[in-house]
Amino acid sequence: DGGITQSPKYLFRKEGQNVTLSCEQNLNHDAMYWYRQDPGQGLRLIYYSQIVNDFQKGDIAEGYSVSREKKESFPLTVTSAQKNPTAFYLCASRGTSDRGLQAGELFFGEGSRLTVL
């Protein structure tokens, strides 16, 4: 089945360690996104990518890094520079319509919950 897969679902990290969250989609979608969600809050955009080898900072990119070497993969690295990394991280992808428009709804993964000990 087509979909978007995030791993790991739960991750514990010690302070000062970098961690990488995986996001893979087999929907042939061009655009991919990373969001962060804190308890009781909405989603805040970290990074987004419209095409391979191109990505843009969102509203809270500091302390995070991404890569987009393949269309189906958009991993997020939470670096030691991120002051408060404990959060729920969501990855999403979106396709392009038949007319080449940046259309369509977002498909989300099930999320990765990161806890810093």
Next chain:
Amino acid sequence: DAKTTQPTSMDCAEGRAANLPCNHSTISGNEYVYWYRQIHSQGPQYIIHGLKNNETNEMASLIITEDRKSSTLILPHATLRDTAVYYCIVRVIGKTSYDKVIFGPGTSLSVIP
């Protein structure tokens, strides 16, 4: 992209219609209104979207005012499984738009037995 304003929370009796409002007074002509919902600790799920006409699908109906400055998502017969946070967002659909897709805090809907 235009910003949206939604009530923080709402209650609805099971079996009744749930009407969730959204204000988007700065919406521009090429921006669509999208609705998503997020059940606790899961990824958000697409519900419906529209430009200026009212829309209906198997999940919900979307009513957009004539001036497009506000909209209402209607769940016709709310069930306990509709308890979730509902997000209203506006975004441009276009070939050259660099689409950031911003989510606000949404409305927490509680369906009460």
